[in-house]
Amino acid sequence: MHPPTIALLSLLPSILAQTPPPSNLTYLTAPALVTTPQNLTTIQCWRLTTPFRTSTTPGTSGTQAVTIANITNLAYTILPPRYDGGLHTAPAPQIVHYLSGLAHITLPQDPTLSLYLVGGKGGLLFAADTTGLGHITRYPSDQATVALLAPFEGGEVPGYEVIREGPCEGVQTFV
Ligand SMILES: *[C@@H]1O[C@H](CO)[C@@H](O)[C@H](O)[C@H]1NC(C)=O
Ligand SMILES: *[C@@H]1O[C@H](CO)[C@@H](O)[C@H](O)[C@H]1NC(C)=O
Numbered sequence: 001m002h003p004p005t006i007a008l009l010s011l012l013p014s015i016l017a018q019t020p021p022p023s024n025l026t027y028l029t030a031p032a033l034v035t036t037p038q039n040l041t042t043i044q045c046w047r048l049t050t051p052f053r054t055s056t057t058p059g060t061s062g063t064q065a066v067t068i069a070n071i072t073n074l075a076y077t078i079l080p081p082r083y084d085g086g087l088h089t090a091p092a093p094q095i096v097h098y099l100s101g102l103a104h105i106t107l108p109q110d111p112t113l114s115l116y117l118v119g120g121k122g123g124l125l126f127a128a129d130t131t132g133l134g135h136i137t138r139y140p141s142d143q144a145t146v147a148l149l150a151p152f153e154g155g156e157v158p159g160y161e162v163i164r165e166g167p168c169e170g171v172q173t174f175v
């Protein structure tokens, strides 16, 4: 099976995906950057194995929440308009959440596969390609791109399933 060659659909990547049967549980789903055995970065669609639960925490009681991981050195970054991050690997396995702006991630060895991440709910990414050739990140919009970077404590990536090779296109989502 070929990964899709068009990245436009990933303008609306899924954050939340439902698995209809066999259960009513909901899982966090987002694209991930991973290193292949050939030491190249590729894109996968990950679904965390821990489901959302009904929160009992005051202030969010009764709503859906999932505890993902312990985090070290949470960073808030502001990338200028049209910034070019160049070719790099993830400095540590981490969650990257683009809050505003636009990020375009490309792979040097595969011009057919790329990822657009629009700031907001759909701006979530697991960046786990800490070794190998890496990926290129550019911020093509005319506004600053703001992102939260949340490295996993001890480099420990939370449990996940690969539900698709490539971006999370076609994954059922909540609107
Ligand atoms: C799923 O359904 C079960 C049984 O109906 C219910 O107890 C549980 O709270 C539901 N879980 C969620 C996350 O809605
Ligand atoms: C990938 O990189 C690792 C670590 O640098 C190296 O040990 C391994 O031989 C490389 N694999 C390939 C297929 O080049």
Ligand SMILES: *[C@@H]1O[C@H](CO)[C@@H](O)[C@H](O)[C@H]1NC(C)=O
Residues within 6 Å of the ligand: 067, 068, 069, 070
């Ligand atoms: C976070 O760290 C605490 C203390 O070590 C541990 O009990 C907890 O399970 C960790 N949480 C996650 C989501 O890994």
